[in-house]
Amino acid sequence: MEKQICGKVIHVNEEGYLTDLNEWTPEIAEELAKEYDITLSPRHWEVLKYLQSEHKNNVPLSIRKIGKSNVVDIKEFYALFPQGPLKISSKIAGIPKPASCL
Amino acid sequence: MKRLVILGAGTAGTMMANHLHKSLNRPEWEITIIDEKEEHHYQPGYLFLPFDIYEPEDIVKTIDEFIPKDVHLVRSGIDKIEADSNKVLLSNGDVLHYDVLIIATGAKIAPEEIPGMQDEAWHKSVFDFYTFEGSLALRNKLREWEGGRLVVHITEMPIKCPVAPLEFAFLADSYFKNKHMRERVEITFVTPLSGAFTKPKATEALDHLLAEKQIHIESDFAIERVDSINKKIVDYGGREIPFDLLVTVPTNKGDECIERSGLGDDLNFVPTNKATLQSLAHDNIFVLGDASNIPASKAGSVAHFEAEILTENILRFIHGEPLKEEFDGHANCFIETGGGKALLIDFNYTHEPVEGTFPFPGVGPLRLLKESRMNHMGKLAFRWIYWNMLLKGTHIPFVSATMQEAGKEF
Ligand SMILES: Cc1cc2nc3c(=O)[nH]c(=O)nc-3n(C[C@H](O)[C@H](O)[C@H](O)COP(=O)(O)OP(=O)(O)OC[C@H]3O[C@@H](n4cnc5c(N)ncnc54)[C@H](O)[C@@H]3O)c2cc1C
Numbered sequence: 434m435e436k437q438i439c440g441k442v443i444h445v446n447e448e449g450y451l452t453d454l455n456e457w458t459p460e461i462a463e464e465l466a467k468e469y470d471i472t473l474s475p476r477h478w479e480v481l482k483y484l485q486s487e488h489k490n491n492v493p494l495s496i497r498k499i500g501k502s503n504v505v506d507i508k509e510f511y512a513l514f515p516q517g518p519l520k521i522s523s524k525i526a527g528i529p530k531p532a533s534c535l
Numbered sequence: 536m537k538r539l540v541i542l543g544a545g546t547a548g549t550m551m552a553n554h555l556h557k558s559l560n561r562p563e564w565e566i567t568i569i570d571e572k573e574e575h576h577y578q579p580g581y582l583f584l585p586f587d588i589y590e591p592e593d594i595v596k597t598i599d600e601f602i603p604k605d606v607h608l609v610r611s612g613i614d615k616i617e618a619d620s621n622k623v624l625l626s627n628g629d630v631l632h633y634d635v636l637i638i639a640t641g642a643k644i645a646p647e648e649i650p651g652m653q654d655e656a657w658h659k660s661v662f663d664f665y666t667f668e669g670s671l672a673l674r675n676k677l678r679e680w681e682g683g684r685l686v687v688h689i690t691e692m693p694i695k696c697p698v699a700p701l702e703f704a705f706l707a708d709s710y711f712k713n714k715h716m717r718e719r720v721e722i723t724f725v726t727p728l729s730g731a732f733t734k735p736k737a738t739e740a741l742d743h744l745l746a747e748k749q750i751h752i753e754s755d756f757a758i759e760r761v762d763s764i765n766k767k768i769v770d771y772g773g774r775e776i777p778f779d780l781l782v783t784v785p786t787n788k789g790d791e792c793i794e795r796s797g798l799g800d801d802l803n804f805v806p807t808n809k810a811t812l813q814s815l816a817h818d819n820i821f822v823l824g825d826a827s828n829i830p831a832s833k834a835g836s837v838a839h840f841e842a843e844i845l846t847e848n849i850l851r852f853i854h855g856e857p858l859k860e861e862f863d864g865h866a867n868c869f870i871e872t873g874g875g876k877a878l879l880i881d882f883n884y885t886h887e888p889v890e891g892t893f894p895f896p897g898v899g900p901l902r903l904l905k906e907s908r909m910n911h912m913g914k915l916a917f918r919w920i921y922w923n924m925l926l927k928g929t930h931i932p933f934v935s936a937t938m939q940e941a942g943k944e945f
Contacts, residue, residue, distance in 0.1 A: 493830075496727075496757055497691060498801060507757070511771040517729070517755045518771075 438464050450523070450530050454485070457527030465525045469514070473525075477513055480505050481526040488528040494519065495531065537564050539849075540623055540633040542613055542792075544570035546578075546926070547824025547838040548639035549601045553928035554846040556603040559853075567607040567631065569623070570598055577921055579835065581670040582699055582871070585677055586710045593918070595667070601926045613640070616796040618817045635819050635849060638805055640792060642695055642825035642833055644669075646785040649690060649758055656763035661781045664703060665695065673782065677710070682719030683779030688768065689726045690758055692733070693802075694787045695825055695833040698880075700724070701731060701741060702871040703782060708748045709873035725753045725768070725776055734887035737880055740904050744872055787833070789826050804828035809884070810860035812845045819852070821845055830884065831864040839925050840865045840936040846928075865938045867893075869914035877910035879903050883938040894933040896942025903943065 443456045483504045500507035514521040580594030612626030623631045646653040663669035687704045711717040731741035767777045789803030806815040807827035814820040823841040825833040848858045864884035880888035892899040
């Protein structure tokens with residue numbers, strides 16, 4: 434699916450996750466964050482950068498792992514991205530929705 | 536002489552012992568299997584014990600009756616694997632050298648991960664049903680419980696048999712109906728996932744069943760703590776869910792011996808090649824069953840499919856041939872839905888559960904993703920198949936280790 438954002442066309446899946454991280458820009462992240470009423474602060478950016486680098490290294494992401502990452506603890510992670518922090522932060526970071534293992 | 540050592544004589548280890556004792560060349564190879572327990576439990580039975588559907592003796596047998604006589608069974612704790620020197624250190628002080636190692640130490644619950652979960656209320660108003668003790672204590676509790684708020688809860692993924700908590704909720708609905716007290720019980724299903732299951736199509740079918748049975752669902756709940764004094768669970772976002780009876784599936788982790796050996800991830804699961812089942816860190820270590828980190832269900836049926844493929848790969852490894860990248864994550868699970876019915880799902884790494892028939896395309900007799908009495912009979916027959924065929928490594932007729940695509944509606 435295509436989505437118009439910041440005057441650009443990006444490709445997303447049916448749940449709105451970017452299908453190509455190369456299309457991601459910080460401006461796009463800010464727009465996506467607005468959909469959740471989030472204004473990105475420096476702390477948000479640190480978390481997003483961390484998620485992207487883990488994704489690039491093929492590390493499967495989980496709330497538990499992020500809580501132990503020394504980047505952010507789970508409490509703060511929830512405060513930064515309320516409701517579903519992992520789902521929301523991955524969407525804003527332009528990476529796939531983390532697959533909860535079966 | 537060479538030695539193959541299997542760690543753990545549960546579902547997966549026992550199946551490997553049975554396969555390999557037939558296919559490994561003797562007397563060149565000696566097979567040793569290690570477990571600290573005397574008993575082998577049919578864990579899927581833990582789901583039925585609380586509802587008085589099974590008795591303890593239906594689900595407990597001894598380990599040694601399933602281990603072939605020419606396989607050396609050692610009864611001891613496993614302290615540590617020293618992978619760099621191909622050694623296993625046992626709690627009884629013995630040291631075993633191996634040429635090939637199979638890790639099948641499974642997964643177990645770790646309630647201590649969540650503050651408040653395992654305090655004074657543990658097995659009084661807060662229960663698990665993933666252990667024999669928990670399941671039995673819950674049975675006794677349910678026998679005299681007079682009703683109130685029942686919360687069925689999953690702490691975090693991955694867990695063994697990811698559908699078991701849902702089945703628990705469905706069976707609870709039937710149980711209370713049969714006891715003519717359903718109107719006195721409010722059932723809530725609480726999950727860290729966004730819906731009833733991890734795969735969208737099955738979630739649709741299951742969400743529908745939950746609604747039909749008036750089981751309320753609370754999704755995206757990441758638990759922070761159990762407040763057993765005020766009887767509520769609290770999540771990191773501050774959401775609170777009150778309970779009178781909490782039935783939780785705590786965090787599932789691999790055994791501590793994996794951690795002591797430095798071979799595990801943050802949940803003590805061993806990083807494993809998902810197609811060959813070889814450990815990522817050591818060529819001569821293979822992993823199957825719940826102990827591995829592969830993205831397949833932690834289920835006995837999966838271990839069964841894995842065992843067929845792993846047997847072949849171990850023979851290839853021994854003969855210096857390239858491993859087959861064959862395991863596709865095939866899982867096949869019955870889901871009890873209460874009232875004497877069940878669903879059947881069949882899926883793998885790439886295909887989510889779909890509708891169709893099983894095992895014969897277009898014929899069945901089992902129907903995928905549809906509630907039926909036949910599926911329920913299938914689930915009950917599974918216990919017989921488990922004790923008499925699965926553990927012994929007998930190939931189940933018509934059911935292949937990799938998933939079959941015919942007869943399914945993708
Ligand atoms: C409630 C419930 C319902 C389930 N329902 C189903 C179902 O319907 N269908 C299905 O297919 N699967 C089901 N399962 C899952 C299934 O039981 C497991 O996936 C299966 O048993 C995994 O086998 P395993 O050999 O990997 O682990 P296990 O069978 O748990 O065996 C591990 C063995 O290793 C031994 N061990 C571990 N560490 C050590 C140590 N340090 N020293 C010595 N010994 C050690 C243990 O004693 C144990 O015997 C269910 C599980 C539960 C809990």
